[in-house]
Amino acid sequence: MTKCTWKDCQRAAEHPQIAKDGEEWANLCQDHHDVVEEAMGALEPRMLLWAWVNAQGGAKAASGRMVRGMS
Secondary structure (H helix, E strand, C coil): CCECCCCCCCCECCEEEECCCCCEEEEECHHHHHHHHHHHHCCCHHHHHHHHHHHCCCHHHHHHHHHHHHC
């Protein structure tokens, strides 16, 4: 079973999140996939940023992914 990448979630991952470049940046359970989908439609940019960071496993994991992509 692949685990949801959302910070501190232990549920099964069912929804890979694929970037424009084809890279999988997260894999979410149904509940967290729904949160990300809701955030993308919200008028509150902070909600989208919060969801995006948590979907990657938290701030440390998200920033590590960004730094790896720069090298």
